[in-house]
Amino acid sequence: MISFAVLNPLIAEFSFWELTEASFMLISSAAISFFFLALQKNNIGYWVITAILAAGSFYIRPAGATLPIAIGFTLLLQRKWRYFLIYTIITGLLVLPWIIHFISIGIHASENIYTPQFITDLQTGEVLSISGFISKAFRNLSKYLFVQLPSLYFPIWQNNFATKSGLGIFIGLIFLILIILGIIKNIRSQQHIYSVYVILTLLMLISFAEHA
Secondary structure: OHHHHHOOHHHHHHHHHOOHHHHHHHHHHHHHHHHHHHHHHOOHHHHHHHHHHHHHHHHHOHHHHHHHHHHHHHHHHOOOHHHHHHHHHHHHHHHHHHHHHHHHOOHHHHHHOOHHHHHEOOOOOOEOOHHHHHHHHHHHHHHHHHHHHHHHHOHHHHHHHOOOOHHHHHHHHHHHHHHHHHHHHHHHOOOHHHHHHHHHHHHHHHHOOOOO
16 A cells, blocks of 8 residues: 555655655654664663654654654553653653744744644634534545545546545545554554554544645
8 A cells, every 4th residue: 555655646746745745754654663663672762763753753744743642642551651751751852942933933923833723713713613623523524535535546536536426435435444443453453553643643634724
């Protein structure tokens, strides 16, 4: 599936215009790889590298904050208290300059950060109600599941998927089943990092502004 995605023309075009995509995927994959190495080696040095790479994914794409959070949450689930403390301190120190920067430029820069796009109706500028937020989440889920994912893997039928056709819905449901089965399998195999990362990323995507 990875090879198919790499050779996909839509992904290639997207990576050309969004140049952070390739580096984000590389750094994120490296962070997860070093996370498993750190668990096996029980070496603080590997945790330092893991924290640096996880923070790096956040710097490349702020939406990548789901990865360092997923790693920290996984360590909590596995009760690796010492490594959780080491990882959290290092990651926190690394992302602190980014946080200080946005605090220093003031509230007027809020339009340039992600937070308002989760809780605000961008057309009216008003904070979303609970029902409005849930409706937005379901619309985003439908868009990603029945339009964007099928178009990503089957670009030849992209125009067909744009209308949320029966074929797009069918393929989207297959993806949904595979995602759920993958999460269950990873939970059973104690590889929580993948499940936590996927769940956090999905929650971030469906909660984000609809135009994004």
